[in-house]
Amino acid sequence: MGVVQGDQMILNIGPQHPSTHGVLRLEVMTDGEIVSQIRPHLGYLHRCFEKHSENVTYEQVIPFTDRCDYLASMNSNFGYVVAMEELMEIKVPERVEYIRVIMGELNRIGSHLLALGVYGLDIGAFTPFLYMLRDRERILDMFEYTCGARLLYNYMWIGGVSHDLPKDFETICTDFLDYFEPQIKEYNNLLSFNKIFVERTADVGVIPADVAVSYGVTGPNLRASGVKWDVRKDEPYSIYEKFDFDIPTGTGKFGTLGDCYDRYWVRMLEIKESIKILRQALKEIPSGDVHQALPKKIRPPKGSVYRRTESPRGDLGYYIVSDGTPVPFRVKMRSPAFTALSCLDEVSRGWMISDVIAILGSLDIVLGEIDR
């Protein structure tokens, strides 16, 4: 561990801590409050997702993908299923594509809501967290109408979805969107423009664009550093080309480009974009049978595929190798939170302990996905 000098102190922001967003141990070398080095220790939540998926059949892997990123499991399913359909060249009916986009975007709003709410908690504001969770509950109810589960859905299957939308899902969803849009203004007045919140997050934990790309940071964290990269626009999958929405990037609103406030603000703007997509998707959704393209026996041809999709935390990549048998030969999940956490050490040098918590919160990591 190296000789610990006089006032150097090793502080364990340990596996059990109110704001590590999961089971993560940060071994922080500090002198006084200023942080000189952070060594994250992972693996507390390692459940051998990749080993499991070598012993279960292709469709049985889906419940495991749910449990990796349990805050956005719809998008995790979506990524796995899109990769599998590319491997097996299955063309999915139009209605299923629309349902998947609707579910993916709703799940993105839900995940961002929780990320922003918990970020307010890390900075010390209790009330926005409650408001955001109250609205997230309404999204979880919609998921429950459709597939029965609130958090871990196993809803998207290879070649389709398990259940069609309930009859009045469109009205329920549009009611939610109409109710939810003015709420964003309230969150902004309460938290986003709050001077103390701005003081605590502006110019804190700046990730320059090249460091972000070199650390493989993706998603809102990368866009906050000014790099305009979104898999939905740059490597379009499913029917995302049909919708017009734009990609919000960081603008250094209250401080330098790529600081904690930008990461927070990009997520808030992304919620507005997701609402735009949802409104278009709900208007144009065709009818049709969702079980039509479900293959009876899933036995993909020999070969491998690497497919990326845009999860709320960034590029969620699935590298699937199949050897012709109904059991996957190798499934590797490239987790966006894993790369986001890797840059924590370099970014939070020289900041104070309370800033480390702020930076960690702004990266919006989920330990289920990091440890797999």
Next chain:
Amino acid sequence: MTVDTLINWFVTLGDFPVLSFLLAVVISGIPLFLVMALNAMIAVYVERKVSAFMMDRVGPMGQGPGLHAGKWGVLQTAADAIKLLVKEDTVPETSDKFLFKMAPYIIFIGAFLGLAAVPFSSTLQVVDFNVGVFYIIAVGSIGIVGIVMAGWASNNKWSLYGAMRSAAQIISYEIPAGLSIIIPIMMAGTLNIQELIAFQSGSVWGILPNWIIFNNPFSFVAFFTFFISAVAETNRTPFDIPEAESELVAGWMTEYSGFRWAVFFLSEYANMLVVSGLAVAGFLGGWQSPIPGLFNTGLWGLFWFMSKLGFLIFVMMWFRWTFPRLRVDQLMHVCWKVLIPITMFNIFGVGIWKLIFG
């Protein structure tokens, strides 16, 4: 006032001055402790309900079978009290046991002494010092010794962080608090709290009560600087950095549980009481009634004092559930670079105002 009357009464019985003094002090101390306990009970319940209502939830409600929390969760505080009394308060093995056990009592003494000078009404005041305001400010800083002792004794890094932060915070916020309480003293010309309140009787421009807050613009600003530094002194949001839940888990209180933690809790709410009592007495006309002419006889004084006190404590809770938390260096920035210059300017302003308008 009660201590003096008791002493005079005992002396008439028989001339043993030391014993009568001790008796008087002990007898008038007991209601003080009751006020503290009652205040903590009510404040905990009100805090739960206020925070709940602000977050679109309803807080503790008495639902469910068997033992539950009373009609609107009224028994919740009783449940808390029993829990804290019954719960085992552990003393960590590696901690400095003597200091660990002493810390709660020192913090309690800090709050308890301060309460002695709070003027609940024209007659209801335990001791009427002729240097009341100075006494409360001085006694307010005893608590820091207890906090640092608690932080150091529990021998864990988080508590040490919490203690260091709270020491820096309370000491540095003593200055703006002291400076902004000078303004009522300058205007009333006395340190004695009862005379300070008496000075604020009558009305100005007919309808407005003659409180110091309405007296001139500088004292109006001085009330807010005093209130902000008072919030910082009792470690409440947005200055609750010592026991920042999301960083230091519970700061210097982490290792405490059971009754010792209850004492900390008691003295936190008592500190809030003392500090807002001083704010009310200094700026909002103590037990004077807001309508100048009417309702200022006998028990009305107590009612007005308690309602103003209640409002200020509610505002402190309102702060807690709305604002995020400052960082330690920002806290220092606000104190040294914002509050102190403003209070200096206020003192200068009030001086000029008194010279011109007498």
Next chain:
Amino acid sequence: MSRYFQNIYDTLSTLLTGMSITWKHMVNIKRDNVTLQYPEERWPRPERNIGFEHENYNVIRSRLHVDIDDCIGCLKCERACPVDCIKIDTIKAPTRGEDIPDVKHTGETSNGTKKALVVSRFTIDMSECCYCNLCAYPCPEECIFMVGGPNSSKHPIDYEFSEFDRTDLIYQFAKKLSTEEKENLQKPLPEAKA
């Protein structure tokens, strides 16, 4: 210098707007209250009629239940389960489709298929079940399902089945067969062959 006062003005205005929002929420709590008092008021589960016909599909995720009379022992659900929490043992029935009263085995299922196997053990370990509902789809007789939803008339929804002891969560659905009943079920087979 002006930035200093601008800062103070910003702080005051944003903090006051924040406070006004919490005040607004506090004042009309009657309208905005979201919490339910759990034991008395329960959040309605989706089986209430919100726009889809219950008869054709079951979307509920709750405790698994098996109508053992309809189960033909095809082991499809055991293979479909990703976490292997279903265990089934079957014994070859002496004659296809006849009831065997002494072990209370019914020969035919409700929709008419003749059973060739006697299910001697059908256990589901609900403490390991991940509620993914993958086992309900392949069942030819639709005899394994999650309680509630379309079948809530016979089996009302149940998601509060917590136990004190973990092994109580292992549900046995097959009828109890004593050991000698199992023997004499196997014994007659050799005579039939001979």
Next chain:
Amino acid sequence: MTSAEIKAVIMDQFPGSVIESEDLAEKQVELKADQWFNIATFLKEDPNLAFDQLECITGIDLGEEASLQTRYNLHSMEYRHKIEILISHDRKEPKVASIEKIWRIGDWFERETYDMFGIVYEGHRDLRRILCPDDWEGWPLRKDYEGQESYHGIVVPKMKEEDGWE
């Protein structure tokens, strides 16, 4: 640029390092392990290749006796083109040059592949296990991996048959 062109560029820059084999998909390029570090720096520095984002490093065990393989997915933010590079290692002592000096995320990806397959990346600043505990024996994702009986006295249960199931 399509992956074929990128393959051609690599071939003429580093002759003899590309291994031709038929069952490779069009977008994959198999390289020998010896010059990998220079090729990697070339891929990153070259102006018209500019692979500045290392998407993913996947370790694969190709079968009981077959070799281990590391697959690098590279992507360029500028030109939006991608390439997948495969490097095989023999089972006994898999070794390859580490690229974490070039792409900083390589640090953690390589540590994870080392943790799961035991592929040693030379020149890595601090190669140790990232997900499994530091003193875990064996490489979990290899096909011939046998879970250890007990870890620090905690027995690793084999199958659920014995406990609690009658």
